[in-house]
Amino acid sequence: MKNFTVIALFTWLFCSSLAFAHTGGHGKVNKERAVEIAQNAAKMLTFKSYGMAIGKIDASWASVKKASYQVVEEDDSHYMIKAINKDNAQTLYFNIGKNGEINAVKDAVDFTKKHGHSH
Amino acid sequence: MESNKQRRSLLRATLLSIVIAAITLVLFILPAEYNIDSTGVGEKLGLMVFNTEVQSSEKATISKGGEDTVVVVVPAGRGVEYKLTVEQFSKVTYQWATSEGELYVDLHGEPEGDTTGYFESYTIATVDKMKGSFTAPFTGSHGWYWKNNSDKDIEVQVIFSGDYVIEGLK
Numbered sequence: 001m002k003n004f005t006v007i008a009l010f011t012w013l014f015c016s017s018l019a020f021a022h023t024g025g026h027g028k029v030n031k032e033r034a035v036e037i038a039q040n041a042a043k044m045l046t047f048k049s050y051g052m053a054i055g056k057i058d059a060s061w062a063s064v065k066k067a068s069y070q071v072v073e074e075d076d077s078h079y080m081i082k083a084i085n086k087d088n089a090q091t092l093y094f095n096i097g098k099n100g101e102i103n104a105v106k107d108a109v110d111f112t113k114k115h116g117h118s119h
Numbered sequence: 120m121e122s123n124k125q126r127r128s129l130l131r132a133t134l135l136s137i138v139i140a141a142i143t144l145v146l147f148i149l150p151a152e153y154n155i156d157s158t159g160v161g162e163k164l165g166l167m168v169f170n171t172e173v174q175s176s177e178k179a180t181i182s183k184g185g186e187d188t189v190v191v192v193v194p195a196g197r198g199v200e201y202k203l204t205v206e207q208f209s210k211v212t213y214q215w216a217t218s219e220g221e222l223y224v225d226l227h228g229e230p231e232g233d234t235t236g237y238f239e240s241y242t243i244a245t246v247d248k249m250k251g252s253f254t255a256p257f258t259g260s261h262g263w264y265w266k267n268n269s270d271k272d273i274e275v276q277v278i279f280s281g282d283y284v285i286e287g288l289k
Binding site: 040043044047048050062 | 188190214216218274276278
């Protein structure tokens with residue numbers, strides 16, 4: 001009976017830890033994935049604005065390589081990614097949530113004004 | 120006498136038409152339809168493009184880890200297909216969105232070499248955007264059929280990546 005109790009207790013602890021580990025939805029994206037999301041967002045925005053304040057962006061953004069994107073800020077909730085398009089001399093900032101959502105896209109001027117500093 | 124003359128001219132005409140038919144067969148029909156170009160005239164006249172056996176033997180190799188973005192126009196009241204050649208068990212990740220409005224979509228695959236018209240649908244919906252991936256259950260032509268039931272042309276931006284060769288619009 002004692003052995004049974006011990007086994008049952010450990011089984012319950014093991015199973016409940018799996019359940020608790022799985023709550024909270026999807027996992028967080030890493031820096032590399034956040035950069036991919038930002039690059040993809042740029043491609044999407046060359047087609048239409050998706051309701052974003054930046055509006056539809058120049059078609060040349062669809063060809064900007066991953067190397068032109070870099071993570072400039074990170075905190076618990078999001079990454080800030082800076083991208084430079086040499087073709088039209090434009091810089092954009094992508095606020096990508098740790099859950100993979102695209103929170104905002106801003107150009108350099110608008111970003112510095114609202115962010116308080118540039119990168 | 121008269122009938123002999125007529126018979127001779129009829130025979131001449133028949134022989135002449137046989138000769139012309141044989142020349143047409145060797146110079147034009149065999150190169151275009153059967154890839155047999157013994158004289159080289161078919162190649163010079165560009166008739167070899169009609170031969171699907173030649174086209175399939177020049178099939179491009181599958182590019183691994185490709186990434187592409189295209190914009191497709193679906194005319195009002197019509198449907199179009201955009202396809203990729205994908206090998207069995209290869210994966211393609213995609214997303215697409217319309218400029219405005221919804222489209223009927225059927226993401227499906229057709230086995231390579233099939234002549235029965237068989238196809239397998241992976242997703243069917245009427246939406247304005249979609250995101251996902253598919254792993255090809257067989258080697259063949261895989262992709263999207265969009266139908267525009269509105270009275271305005273609709274553009275679709277498709278962003279996709281994976282292992283494939285682009286066949287394009289059909």
